[in-house]
Amino acid sequence: MGMHDAQLEERLRLNENAAQSLGDRVYEVLRDAIVAEELEPGDRVSDKEIAEALGISRTPVREALQRLAWIGLVEVSPSRYTRVTGVSEELAAGSLEYTALQAGLALQLAVRRMDGTELTEAVSRLDGMIDAADRDDVGELMRAARAFIAYVSRHSGNAVLTRVMSDAAPLLERNVRRARLDQPPLAARAAAYRSLRDAMLTRDADAAERWLRGLHDPLMI
Structure with a gap:
C-alpha cells in the first residue's frame, strides 16, 4: 500500500464520528487517500493489512472496499488481489x-x-x-x-x-x-x-x- 500504518491510524482517528459506523469511517479514509493519489493506480490494498494496521476486524474494511469497488476506485479479483484502478x-x-x-x-x-x-x-x-x-x-x-x-x-x-x-x-x-x-x-x-x-x-x-x-x-x- 502507498500509505503507512501510522497514517491510516491518524486518518481514522481524525474521522471519528459517533454517528458513523466503523465501515463508513474506513471507507472515507481510503476514498480520500485514493482521490488524493496517496494510494496510486495499481497499488494493492489488503483488507488483512489494513485491519491489522488499524487494530480492527476485517469486516468493516471489506465493507469499505466493496463500496470503493462499486464506485470504481478499486478493482477486485477474488482470491487474487484488490488494487486501485487505473486512469487511462x-x-x-x-x-x-x-x-x-x-x-x-x-x-x-x-x-x-x-x-x-x-x-x-x-x-x-x-x-x-x-x-x-x-x-x-x-x-x-x-x-x-x-x-x-x-x-x-x-x-x-x-x-x-x-x-x-x-x-x-x-x-x-x-x-x-x-x-x-x-x-x-x-x-x-x-x-x-x-x-x-x-x-x-x-x-x-x-x-x-x-x-x-x-x-x-x-x-x-
Missing part, C-alpha cells in the same frame, strides 16, 4: 465529458430554481473559476470548479440528480485530474465562463447549460 487517457476524457453533461443539467435546473441570494453565491463561485483561468492556474481552477458544481447540484432542486452526482464525485474528481484541462486554452475557458456568468445573471438557463457543456464539446455551443 480515454477514461479521464470520458469522466470530464460526463461531469460536464451532468453539471450542465444541474446548472440549468439551479438557474431556474435558485432565489436571488443563492444565485449570487453561485456566481461568486463561478468568479473563482474565472480568476483561476485568468491566472492560468489549473489546480485552483479544478478546486473552484468542484465547489461550483457541488453548489449548483445542491441547489438543482432534484434530489435524484444531487445523489447521483454526490456518489460519483470521488471517482470523477480522481479521474478528471488526469484530463487535459488546458484544452481549450485557459484564456478561452475564461471567456466562456464570462458568457456563462452573463447567462446565469439573466436567468437564461438553456444558455447557461449550453455554455458549460460546450467547454467540453465545441459542437454544442
Whole structure:
C-alpha cells in the first residue's frame, strides 16, 4: 500500500464520528487517500493489512472496499488481489465529458430554481473559476470548479440528480485530474465562463447549460 500504518491510524482517528459506523469511517479514509493519489493506480490494498494496521476486524474494511469497488476506485479479483484502478487517457476524457453533461443539467435546473441570494453565491463561485483561468492556474481552477458544481447540484432542486452526482464525485474528481484541462486554452475557458456568468445573471438557463457543456464539446455551443 502507498500509505503507512501510522497514517491510516491518524486518518481514522481524525474521522471519528459517533454517528458513523466503523465501515463508513474506513471507507472515507481510503476514498480520500485514493482521490488524493496517496494510494496510486495499481497499488494493492489488503483488507488483512489494513485491519491489522488499524487494530480492527476485517469486516468493516471489506465493507469499505466493496463500496470503493462499486464506485470504481478499486478493482477486485477474488482470491487474487484488490488494487486501485487505473486512469487511462480515454477514461479521464470520458469522466470530464460526463461531469460536464451532468453539471450542465444541474446548472440549468439551479438557474431556474435558485432565489436571488443563492444565485449570487453561485456566481461568486463561478468568479473563482474565472480568476483561476485568468491566472492560468489549473489546480485552483479544478478546486473552484468542484465547489461550483457541488453548489449548483445542491441547489438543482432534484434530489435524484444531487445523489447521483454526490456518489460519483470521488471517482470523477480522481479521474478528471488526469484530463487535459488546458484544452481549450485557459484564456478561452475564461471567456466562456464570462458568457456563462452573463447567462446565469439573466436567468437564461438553456444558455447557461449550453455554455458549460460546450467547454467540453465545441459542437454544442
